[in-house]
Amino acid sequence: MKKIRWGILGTGFIASKLAEALISLDDCTLAAVASRDAGRAKEFAEKYNIEKYYGSYGELSEDPDIDVVYVAVPHTGHKDATELCLRNRKAVLCEKPFTINSRETEELIRLAKENNVFLMEAMWTKFLPASLQVKKWIKEGRIGKVRHIKANFGFYNEFDPDSRLYNPELGGGALLDLGIYPITYATFLLDSMPERVYSCAEIGRSGVDEQNVVILQFRDGILADLSSAVSAALGRDALIAGEKGIIVVDWFWMATRARLYDNGYNLIEEFHEPFRTNGYEYEAEEVNRCLREGLLESPHVPLEDTLSIMKIMDGIRSSWGLVYPGEQGK
Numbered sequence: 001m002k003k004i005r006w007g008i009l010g011t012g013f014i015a016s017k018l019a020e021a022l023i024s025l026d027d028c029t030l031a032a033v034a035s036r037d038a039g040r041a042k043e044f045a046e047k048y049n050i051e052k053y054y055g056s057y058g059e060l061s062e063d064p065d066i067d068v069v070y071v072a073v074p075h076t077g078h079k080d081a082t083e084l085c086l087r088n089r090k091a092v093l094c095e096k097p098f099t100i101n102s103r104e105t106e107e108l109i110r111l112a113k114e115n116n117v118f119l120m121e122a123m124w125t126k127f128l129p130a131s132l133q134v135k136k137w138i139k140e141g142r143i144g145k146v147r148h149i150k151a152n153f154g155f156y157n158e159f160d161p162d163s164r165l166y167n168p169e170l171g172g173g174a175l176l177d178l179g180i181y182p183i184t185y186a187t188f189l190l191d192s193m194p195e196r197v198y199s200c201a202e203i204g205r206s207g208v209d210e211q212n213v214v215i216l217q218f219r220d221g222i223l224a225d226l227s228s229a230v231s232a233a234l235g236r237d238a239l240i241a242g243e244k245g246i247i248v249v250d251w252f253w254m255a256t257r258a259r260l261y262d263n264g265y266n267l268i269e270e271f272h273e274p275f276r277t278n279g280y281e282y283e284a285e286e287v288n289r290c291l292r293e294g295l296l297e298s299p300h301v302p303l304e305d306t307l308s309i310m311k312i313m314d315g316i317r318s319s320w321g322l323v324y325p326g327e328q329g330k
């Protein structure tokens with residue numbers, strides 16, 4: 001079996017995480033890394049024992065030995081980096097949020113189709129064993145009809161107008177970076193998109209949403225109460241309340257543990273499965289599987305869902321009047 005050859009664009013936090021995951025897998029090779037700076041690429045390559053390194057994203061995207069590229073740059077760079085790879089007929093796993101807005105997502109989907117190449121959003125949470133177990137409990141009716149979902153994702157980060165989290169030039173703000181997780185999680189568990197969306201935000205010192213609350217209303221009146229913040233440490237758990245019971249998921253976006261209770265909070269069942277590596281191996285395995293099977297998208301993170309989530313976030317931002325610099329006048 002030929003090993004699938006991966007390249008990574010970017011050398012930051014998440015690039016390191018996927019590098020660790022990829023080198024733990026047998027059926028693929030981390031074959032190249034690219035940075036805007038050749039010195040940083042070399043350092044990253046030495047750290048993870050990667051054969052090739054490049055001082056520009058363009059060079060890696062043209063390397064004929066690379067099958068799939070992981071785009072691990074700040075949000076505002078996703079569109080251009082992914083486009084570069086798709087035009088060079090490379091499959092792409094692109095970090096979340098897939099792009100800054102749905103218009104950019106639509107363009108990338110069109111390009112992937114035109115070039116007949118695989119494209120997937122790196123929504124790793126959907127592949128975690130604990131996420132799959134929670135969905136299985138719901139499908140089996142273990143908590144009866146779902147009534148309500150609560151999920152928050154927020155950290156306190158010292159205000160730094162230049163950081164990825166606060167800088168509007170880099171797509172800063174809580175919704176695109178963190179809020180995307182609870183929104184995606186609710187739609188993933190319910191296998192549907194909301195009928196109505198309500199929200200409010202605190203637009204902070206650098207003009208991005210430092211914190212927000214989003215309420216989604218689904219079919220049958222199911223409500224999801226979801227918050228995210230870059231300037232407040234919100235609760236870390238998700239709670240799914242049904243007519244017959246409750247599921248609580250610790251650190252839901254990176255879960256290894258979930259608990260099933262009856263409505264009296266008596267523990268019925270507990271699931272706990274530590275990651276084999278660091279949690280990113282599951283999405284990488286999915287990409288490898290899809291490429292081996294000649295699929296152009298993953299049935300578990302379909303491009304249509306990625307686009308729907310981007311549209312939901314566009315609508316939310318529009319209601320707050322939050323427009324990123326590159327979007328002005330478009």
Ligand SMILES: NC(=O)c1ccc[n+]([C@@H]2O[C@H](COP(=O)([O-])OP(=O)(O)OC[C@H]3O[C@@H](n4cnc5c(N)ncnc54)[C@H](OP(=O)(O)O)[C@@H]3O)[C@@H](O)[C@H]2O)c1
Nearest residue numbers: 010011012013014015035036040072073074075095096097
């Ligand atoms: N799935 C997850 O769990 C997860 C976790 C964290 C982040 N993310 C996503 O991954 C992306 C990257 O986040 P990160 O935390 O890895 O960020 P980071 O640590 O700041 O790294 C981003 C990398 O992108 C490259 N880059 C290209 N243009 C840049 C620019 N204008 N400013 C700064 N860096 C630039 C840099 O590498 P070179 O200069 O070497 O090219 C940098 O090291 C974001 O979109 C984020 O939403 C996902």
